[in-house]
Amino acid sequence: MVKKKVKLKFVPGQANEPITYVLVKDYNLRFNILQAKIIDGGGKLLLEIEGEEKCIGAGLKYLRDRGVSVKEVCDFVSKDEMKCTNCGLCVSICPAEAIDMDRDTWVVKFNTEKCIGCFLCVEACPLNAMVLKI
Structure with missing residues (x-):
């Protein structure tokens, strides 16, 4: 199992989609929400994601394909x-x-x-x- 910290930025409208649910269900990922902020219908989410390396990669690709900005964070x-x-x-x-x-x-x-x-x-x-x- 691998852990990665990622900063996600959502545009308006995406905050209403079950994006994190899909990460759990379809990509078998566990995550810990470190920060969450809803701003003007969009928002920012700081997650620590845990799972197999290939599942994390596929899950992050899913997020990018949905238009979510994904930035891997090594330290804050x-x-x-x-x-x-x-x-x-x-x-x-x-x-x-x-x-x-x-x-x-x-x-x-x-x-x-x-x-x-x-x-x-x-x-x-x-x-x-x-x-x-x-």
């Missing part, structure tokens, strides 16, 4: 080491436990694979050391 946020003072504020606010404090060195460690793209760390960082990438 990065930590600017030059700005970070390791204050730990981001550690306490991260709901996915993607940010941790090394108790030996007192250095903030960021795990991009656990990041769900909630961006709470970006908003909370007083020095803007957590940077939005998408």
